[in-house]
Amino acid sequence: MRVGIGYDVHRLAQERRLVLGGVEIPYPLGLAGHSDADVLIHAMMDALLGAIGQGDIGKHFPDSDQRYRGISSLRLLERVMQLVRDAGYVVGNLDAVVIAQKPKLAKYFPEMRRILAQTMGCDESQINLKATTEEGLGFTGREEGIAASAVCLLVEEDGR
Ligand SMILES: Nc1ccn([C@@H]2O[C@H](COP(=O)(O)O)[C@@H](O)[C@H]2O)c(=O)n1
Numbered sequence: 001m002r003v004g005i006g007y008d009v010h011r012l013a014q015e016r017r018l019v020l021g022g023v024e025i026p027y028p029l030g031l032a033g034h035s036d037a038d039v040l041i042h043a044m045m046d047a048l049l050g051a052i053g054q055g056d057i058g059k060h061f062p063d064s065d066q067r068y069r070g071i072s073s074l075r076l077l078e079r080v081m082q083l084v085r086d087a088g089y090v091v092g093n094l095d096a097v098v099i100a101q102k103p104k105l106a107k108y109f110p111e112m113r114r115i116l117a118q119t120m121g122c123d124e125s126q127i128n129l130k131a132t133t134e135e136g137l138g139f140t141g142r143e144e145g146i147a148a149s150a151v152c153l154l155v156e157e158d159g160r
Pocket residue numbers: 099100101102103104105106107130131132133134135
């Protein structure tokens with residue numbers, strides 16, 4: 001068994017889409033970044049890469065590479081899952097939290113879990129999503145950005 005942890009932050013900006021967990025959320029502000037800036041999937045990918053000892057997403061998908069400009073983070077997650085399979089592991093479970101003052105996210109979790117499970121080749125029951133505000137404190141509280149963290153457990157594919 002292997003565990004990994006991931007954390008990411010993206011700035012909220014005008015004229016950007018808000019995409020979290022592969023779902024586009026109607027909101028006046030979106031997240032800025034080189035990719036679609038899906039901060040939840042970024043934290044999840046860093047947890048998965050950490051668990052297989054493969055660094056982080058900046059190493060695999062550098063923001064100096066134009067191939068990743070505007071890319072859906074779901075496509076990057078597919079590549080990370082291939083690395084996980086190549087290393088001989090499957091997802092045991094993954095738990096994540098999105099830290100956002102607004103918008104309310106809980107109603108989008110079922111769709112996010114469905115899309116993420118499909119992309120990761122696991123069951124929705126293996127993915128848990130949570131959200132919290134920081135009670136108006138700090139950069140998330142001031143609505144300057146959204147953060148996410150994730151922890152995953154990988155198990156050997158052959159059941160060892
Ligand atoms: N962006 C968010 C933040 C929170 N939630 C949900 O609200 C509940 C209460 O959050 P607190 O920060 O006040 O503890 C929490 O359990 C989340 O389910 C949300 O949907 N979206």
